[in-house]
Amino acid sequence: MPAGHGPVLVLGAPGTGRSTVTVEGAVRRIVEGADPQRLLVLAPSRELAATLRDEISRRARATISTPLVRAWQAYAFDVLRRAQAQDLLPGVTTTPVLLSGPEQDAFLAEMMRGHAAGYGSPVVWPAELDQALGTRGFRGELRELFDRMNEYRLAPDVLARWAQPLGRPEWRSAAAFRAEYQQIRALRMPNAFDPSELVDRAARVLEENPDFLAREQDRLDVVLVDDLQDATPSAHRLIGVLTRGRDAVFTANPDTTVQGFRGARPDLLRTLEDRVGTPARPVQRLQLGTSHRMPLRVNEAWQRVARAISVVPGARVQRAPEQPRAAEDHASHPAGDTYAAEDAHSVDDLHAADDAAAPGSVRAALFDSPTAQARWCADHFLRLHVLHGVPYRDMAVIVRSGSQLSALTRQLSALGVPTTTSAAETPLREEPAVIPLLHALRLLLAAQDAVAEPDGALDQEAQGAAPGRDGQPGDDPDSRPETTVEGSEADAEDVGRTSEAGVEGAGLTAETDSEGAGSDSGAEDADRERAAHRSMLTASAAVALLTSRIGGASPMEVRRIRQKLRGYELRTGGGRTSDDLLVQALADGVLLELAEVHSDSAARVADMLQAGQEALDEPGATAESVLWALWDASGVAPRWRRRALAGGAEAVRADRDLDAVVGLFEAAERFVDQVPGATARAFMDYMDHQELPMDTLAARAPAEDNVSVMTPAGSAGRQWAHVVVAGVQQGVWPNTALRGQLLGTDVLTDALDHGPEQATQLSAVDRLRQVRFDELRQFATAVSRATAGLTVTAVASQDEQPSEFVDLVAGGSRDDPGISVEELSAPEPLTLRQLTGALRRTVQQPDAAAHEREAAARLLHDFAALAEPVPGAAPEQWWGRNALSTEEALFAPDEAVRVSSSKIETIHRSPLDWFVSEAHATEVTDLRRSLGTLVHDIAEHLPDADSVELIAHLRRRWPSLGMPHGWTGEQELERAEKMLRKFAQYSREMRSEHGRELVSVEGSFEVLVRSEARDALLTGRVDRLEVDAHGRHVVVDLKTGKHQPTKKDIPEHPQLGAYQVALQAGAGRAMQEASRTEDLHEARRPERIELPEGAVSAQPGGALLVQLGGPAASPGVQLQDPLDEEHRWARDLITQAALLVAGTRFEARHTADQEAGFGIRCSVPWLCPLCAQGRQVTEK
Known part of the structure; x- marks a missing residue:
C-alpha cells in the first residue's frame, strides 16, 4: 500500500x-x-x-x-x-520500573498482614469474606479488580459510590484498600507501575x-x-x-x-x-x-466451532474461507520441510499406517482414563516421528489449563516423547531444583540467628520448615503468570522487573548491618556456629536435603547412612540416636569420614552447607554469593548438563532443573543490583513471599526437536503440522465459572461498559454466555493451529465426561456429515524399549511361529551389535538368564532352622514373603517413629500403671515421633491415648476379674522342636507373661493394628499356638525366672530349651491377643484355650515351617483372596512369579 x-x-x-x-x-x-x-x-x-x-x-x-x-x-x-x-x-x-505480578502480589500480602496486625488505615471487609482474606485466591481477585480499575481509569471514590446502588458492599472496602495502596506505593516507589x-x-x-x-x-x-x-x-x-x-x-x-x-x-x-x-x-x-x-477437513472443523461464537459488528470474519486446492492435494507438512519418505516406507511393513498421519485428517477420540489418553498421545507422536519421518518440532499438544499441561508433560516425557513448554507453571521457589538451595540458605540464616541470639526464640519457619502456601496455582488462566514488560530492548526489559522501592514495598528493606560479616573471634565462635548449625538442622531437614533433586539419595541410601553412623556410635561407646548422628554428620562432615560412610549424597550436602557457611561469613555476603557457593559445592552442574544433552525423558528433567537454577541466580542478581546492601536474609524473605510464577528473561534450553505442550494463549500466532487438542472435558473446557465473582469484577466491567443501571439488569445467564464465547474463542484458536492433522481427545468414564466441544469438532448433520467420535484404547508407545520387550517376548513364546521367533532374534542381535547397543537387547543383560547369586542354603544341614513365632503364619502363607522380609528387602519402616512401637514401649516400662500415668508418659515422649503438627498429629495422639486407656483397662481387669498375675514383660525364649525331617528352633518375644489362679502361664500379645483375626481363626491361630508350644517346653518358668534375676533393660540371649517328645514339661494356661487398635471402646480379648498333649497341630506347624525355609528355594503362594495373577494383595508383586509384574521375561 x-x-x-x-x-x-x-x-x-x-x-x-x-x-x-x-x-x-x-x-x-x-x-x-x-x-x-x-x-x-x-x-x-x-x-x-x-x-x-x-x-x-x-x-x-x-x-x-x-x-x-x-x-x-x-x-x-x-x-x-x-x-x-x-x-x-x-x-x-x-527511571520507571515495573512492579511485576508476583511482586505486586507480595506487596498486597504485606499490606494485608499489616492490617491484620493493626497497622495502616483500618479497612473493614464484609464478614462473609473473613475466611478468604489473606489467601492467594483473594489477592488474585483483588488484583483483577485493580486491573479493571486501571484499564478504565476508575478512581477509588467512584468505586465506593457505586457500592450501594449495585449491591456490592465489598467495593467500599476495596476502594479504601486501593487508595491506601496507591498512597503507599507513591511514597515508597513513585517510579514503579502496576x-x-x-x-x-x-x-x-x-x-x-x-x-x-x-x-x-x-x-x-x-x-x-x-x-x-x-x-x-x-x-x-x-x-x-x-x-x-x-x-x-x-x-x-x-x-x-x-x-x-x-x-x-x-x-x-x-x-x-x-x-x-x-x-x-x-x-x-x-x-x-x-x-x-x-x-479442508481441519477448516470445516474450525468453521463448526466458529459458528457457535457471536459475531462482532464491524469485524465480521469470513468463516468459510476458500481452499487453494483440494484437501487431498494439501501438503502434509509446512513448506520447506523435507521428510524421509523412503525411511517411512521401509518400516511400513512392520506397522500399519496411522490414519491420523493422513494429509488433512481430523479425529475425535475418547479414552477410558487420563492415563490411556496420555499413552495414546505418546504413541501417536512416536508413530508420526518413526514411521512417517515427522520431526517432533512439527507436533503440538494444546490443553486448557496449567494443571493439565504439567500432568501431560510429565506423562509424555516418561513415555519417551521429548517435550517443551514455554511458560513457568510454578513459583520459582517451588521448583524441585531450587528448593534444596533455598532450604540450605534458610538453615544457614537460622543458624546465624542462633549465634547472634542464642537465647532468643526462633519461629518455625527459621528452623528449617518450608514456608507455607495459601494454595496452588489454579487451573484457570487467571492464575497464570502475567506477561509483564515484553520486547527486545535490553534496558526496557531488564529495568522493568523490580526496584529497590518495589522490594521495599513487599515488606523488604535493604539491610546494611553486619550480618554477612565474618567473625574473627577465634575457635569459640567457630564452635558456637557449628553448634547452632546443628541445632537448626533437624533430622527431617537433613533427610529432605539428602533426598532432594540435588542430594539425590534414595530412602534405602538414607537408611544405610543411618546404619553406618549408628554402628560407629555403638562401637565407640556412644548412645546418640541415628537422627542426632545424621544431623551432626551433615553439619560438619567429619563424622562421615570417621564412620566410613561412603555416600556421594551425604558428602555433597555436607560440602554445600560448609561452603555456604563460609560464604555467609564473608564481609558483604549477598544472596547471590551464598547461593553460588552452595551451587558450586554441590557439583551437580556437569552431571545435569550431560543429561540435558543426552536426550530422552531425563534430558527434559535436566533442562528444567538447569533453567530453574539459572532463573534463581537471575532473581538473586536482579535483587542485589536493585537493592544495594541487601543481605541474603532479605532475599530469602523476598522469595518466601512470592507465591506466583515469575516471568524470566534468563536464557532457557533450546527447544530443538521437541513436541510443544501449551495452553491456547501460548499457541497464538504459531502453527504445527500435527496438533492434538487434549483433555477436552466437561467442566474443564469450557470452564464456565464466572470470573471475578468474589469481588464482583464482572459486574464492575458491565457498569463501566454500559453504565451502573444497565449493569444491574444483566443476568448471570448473560455473563455466562460471554464466558462461553471466550472459551469457544480459545478452543477455535487451538483447533486452527494444524496444517496437516488435527485430533481432539477426551476421557469418557464414570468420573469424567467429554465436553460438548468434542461434538462441535465432530459435527454431524444433514448438510454436514462431519466425523465420527472414536473410542480408542491405549497401545504400547512405539519406543525402542517397548519394541525390545516385544521382541524378547516373541523369542521366548513357545507357540510363536518359527519364522517369527527367528526374525525377532535377528533384530535383537542387530540391536545388540550397534555401536551404541540398545539396552536389554543382548541376552547377557536378561535378568532371567543370569546365574543364581548363590546356591548356599540359609541354614547348615545339621543346624536347627530358626523359626520366629510371629512369622509362622507368613511362612505357611508364602515362603517367598518370609524370605524377602528376612532379607530386609521390604519397604523401609522407621520403627522408632512407629506409633505402635511407642505404645508397646510404654506398656513394657509401665506395665501396671493407670491411664493417667500412661498418657502423661505418652505426652512426654510424643515429640520423639516427629508427628506432623495439625489435625493429623492430633488424630494420631488421640488414637494412642485411646490405646493406652484400653491397655490400662485390660491390666486392671486381668487382676480383678480373671485373677491373673503379671510375672514378666518382653521375655524371650528359644525352644528346640525335634522332627524327623528337620529340627526347628522356635524363637519369640512375649509382650506379657501372666500366671492364672491354677499356676499356669498365659502368654499375652498386645496388638495395636486396626485389623484383627476372626473368632473362628483363634482356636488354631499359628502365633498363639507357637507360644503355647513354648510354654509346654517350660519357657514360661524360664522367662519368669529371668525377669527376677536380670535388669529389665539388659538384653541377654535366653537359655535354649528342648521340647520333650512325650509328656510336656508344663501345662499352659492358654494364649491371648489383646486388641488395642480397633474402634471399640474396650480392649478386645481373643483367648486361645490351653493346648494339651493330644493337640499337636501347633507343633506340626512349627516343624513344617522349618522345612519350608530350610532349602535354597522359596515358594510363592497366593491365597484365594489375593486375586492371583494381578498382585492386588500380594506383598511382593514386583518379585512374585505369580504376579504379572514379577514374571521374568524369559519364563515360559
Whole structure:
C-alpha cells in the first residue's frame, strides 16, 4: 500500500495470512530502503513479538539492530522511559520500573498482614469474606479488580459510590484498600507501575503532552499491529492516540481471542473507527478469504466451532474461507520441510499406517482414563516421528489449563516423547531444583540467628520448615503468570522487573548491618556456629536435603547412612540416636569420614552447607554469593548438563532443573543490583513471599526437536503440522465459572461498559454466555493451529465426561456429515524399549511361529551389535538368564532352622514373603517413629500403671515421633491415648476379674522342636507373661493394628499356638525366672530349651491377643484355650515351617483372596512369579 493510505483493518480466518500481512508490510518497506527505526510493529505478547521479529529478519535477509517488533507493554514502557527523561512524568525522578505480578502480589500480602496486625488505615471487609482474606485466591481477585480499575481509569471514590446502588458492599472496602495502596506505593516507589497500569499511563502521557505525541508520530512512518483482537481497553487507547489518522495496518480475528482472561476485548473492534479513523482518513476494511494453512477437513472443523461464537459488528470474519486446492492435494507438512519418505516406507511393513498421519485428517477420540489418553498421545507422536519421518518440532499438544499441561508433560516425557513448554507453571521457589538451595540458605540464616541470639526464640519457619502456601496455582488462566514488560530492548526489559522501592514495598528493606560479616573471634565462635548449625538442622531437614533433586539419595541410601553412623556410635561407646548422628554428620562432615560412610549424597550436602557457611561469613555476603557457593559445592552442574544433552525423558528433567537454577541466580542478581546492601536474609524473605510464577528473561534450553505442550494463549500466532487438542472435558473446557465473582469484577466491567443501571439488569445467564464465547474463542484458536492433522481427545468414564466441544469438532448433520467420535484404547508407545520387550517376548513364546521367533532374534542381535547397543537387547543383560547369586542354603544341614513365632503364619502363607522380609528387602519402616512401637514401649516400662500415668508418659515422649503438627498429629495422639486407656483397662481387669498375675514383660525364649525331617528352633518375644489362679502361664500379645483375626481363626491361630508350644517346653518358668534375676533393660540371649517328645514339661494356661487398635471402646480379648498333649497341630506347624525355609528355594503362594495373577494383595508383586509384574521375561 502506498504512503498515506491511512488506517487499515485486515480481517481473516486463521491461516488466511493476517500475520503474513504484518510481516510482509515490514519486509517490503525495509527492502525498499526504509529506515527500520521508522517502523513499529506491535503484538499482544513477547512470544509473538519474538516470532514476528525472527520472521521479519529472515525474510528481509538483514540484521536489524533497532527493536522493530515489540509487545505493546514493552512499547508503553519505552514511552514512559523517554517521557521521564524529558520530565513529563511528575513525581517520577528515576527511571520507571515495573512492579511485576508476583511482586505486586507480595506487596498486597504485606499490606494485608499489616492490617491484620493493626497497622495502616483500618479497612473493614464484609464478614462473609473473613475466611478468604489473606489467601492467594483473594489477592488474585483483588488484583483483577485493580486491573479493571486501571484499564478504565476508575478512581477509588467512584468505586465506593457505586457500592450501594449495585449491591456490592465489598467495593467500599476495596476502594479504601486501593487508595491506601496507591498512597503507599507513591511514597515508597513513585517510579514503579502496576502491570495493568503501564499501558494506560503511556496513553495518558501521549494524550496530555501534544508536543511529545507529535514527535512520536513524526518519527514513525507506519505502525503495524498484529492480533488486535487480543488488545485490552488501555491497549486500544494507546494504539488509538498513536495512530489516529496515520498510516497503520491492523490485523484481527475476533473468533480467535486468547487473552480474554487478561482483559482482552475483541468487541472493541467495532469501535475502532472512533479511535483511529478521521473524516479525511476513515478506517479501510479488507477481508482475507483464502485459507493457506488449514486443510479442508481441519477448516470445516474450525468453521463448526466458529459458528457457535457471536459475531462482532464491524469485524465480521469470513468463516468459510476458500481452499487453494483440494484437501487431498494439501501438503502434509509446512513448506520447506523435507521428510524421509523412503525411511517411512521401509518400516511400513512392520506397522500399519496411522490414519491420523493422513494429509488433512481430523479425529475425535475418547479414552477410558487420563492415563490411556496420555499413552495414546505418546504413541501417536512416536508413530508420526518413526514411521512417517515427522520431526517432533512439527507436533503440538494444546490443553486448557496449567494443571493439565504439567500432568501431560510429565506423562509424555516418561513415555519417551521429548517435550517443551514455554511458560513457568510454578513459583520459582517451588521448583524441585531450587528448593534444596533455598532450604540450605534458610538453615544457614537460622543458624546465624542462633549465634547472634542464642537465647532468643526462633519461629518455625527459621528452623528449617518450608514456608507455607495459601494454595496452588489454579487451573484457570487467571492464575497464570502475567506477561509483564515484553520486547527486545535490553534496558526496557531488564529495568522493568523490580526496584529497590518495589522490594521495599513487599515488606523488604535493604539491610546494611553486619550480618554477612565474618567473625574473627577465634575457635569459640567457630564452635558456637557449628553448634547452632546443628541445632537448626533437624533430622527431617537433613533427610529432605539428602533426598532432594540435588542430594539425590534414595530412602534405602538414607537408611544405610543411618546404619553406618549408628554402628560407629555403638562401637565407640556412644548412645546418640541415628537422627542426632545424621544431623551432626551433615553439619560438619567429619563424622562421615570417621564412620566410613561412603555416600556421594551425604558428602555433597555436607560440602554445600560448609561452603555456604563460609560464604555467609564473608564481609558483604549477598544472596547471590551464598547461593553460588552452595551451587558450586554441590557439583551437580556437569552431571545435569550431560543429561540435558543426552536426550530422552531425563534430558527434559535436566533442562528444567538447569533453567530453574539459572532463573534463581537471575532473581538473586536482579535483587542485589536493585537493592544495594541487601543481605541474603532479605532475599530469602523476598522469595518466601512470592507465591506466583515469575516471568524470566534468563536464557532457557533450546527447544530443538521437541513436541510443544501449551495452553491456547501460548499457541497464538504459531502453527504445527500435527496438533492434538487434549483433555477436552466437561467442566474443564469450557470452564464456565464466572470470573471475578468474589469481588464482583464482572459486574464492575458491565457498569463501566454500559453504565451502573444497565449493569444491574444483566443476568448471570448473560455473563455466562460471554464466558462461553471466550472459551469457544480459545478452543477455535487451538483447533486452527494444524496444517496437516488435527485430533481432539477426551476421557469418557464414570468420573469424567467429554465436553460438548468434542461434538462441535465432530459435527454431524444433514448438510454436514462431519466425523465420527472414536473410542480408542491405549497401545504400547512405539519406543525402542517397548519394541525390545516385544521382541524378547516373541523369542521366548513357545507357540510363536518359527519364522517369527527367528526374525525377532535377528533384530535383537542387530540391536545388540550397534555401536551404541540398545539396552536389554543382548541376552547377557536378561535378568532371567543370569546365574543364581548363590546356591548356599540359609541354614547348615545339621543346624536347627530358626523359626520366629510371629512369622509362622507368613511362612505357611508364602515362603517367598518370609524370605524377602528376612532379607530386609521390604519397604523401609522407621520403627522408632512407629506409633505402635511407642505404645508397646510404654506398656513394657509401665506395665501396671493407670491411664493417667500412661498418657502423661505418652505426652512426654510424643515429640520423639516427629508427628506432623495439625489435625493429623492430633488424630494420631488421640488414637494412642485411646490405646493406652484400653491397655490400662485390660491390666486392671486381668487382676480383678480373671485373677491373673503379671510375672514378666518382653521375655524371650528359644525352644528346640525335634522332627524327623528337620529340627526347628522356635524363637519369640512375649509382650506379657501372666500366671492364672491354677499356676499356669498365659502368654499375652498386645496388638495395636486396626485389623484383627476372626473368632473362628483363634482356636488354631499359628502365633498363639507357637507360644503355647513354648510354654509346654517350660519357657514360661524360664522367662519368669529371668525377669527376677536380670535388669529389665539388659538384653541377654535366653537359655535354649528342648521340647520333650512325650509328656510336656508344663501345662499352659492358654494364649491371648489383646486388641488395642480397633474402634471399640474396650480392649478386645481373643483367648486361645490351653493346648494339651493330644493337640499337636501347633507343633506340626512349627516343624513344617522349618522345612519350608530350610532349602535354597522359596515358594510363592497366593491365597484365594489375593486375586492371583494381578498382585492386588500380594506383598511382593514386583518379585512374585505369580504376579504379572514379577514374571521374568524369559519364563515360559
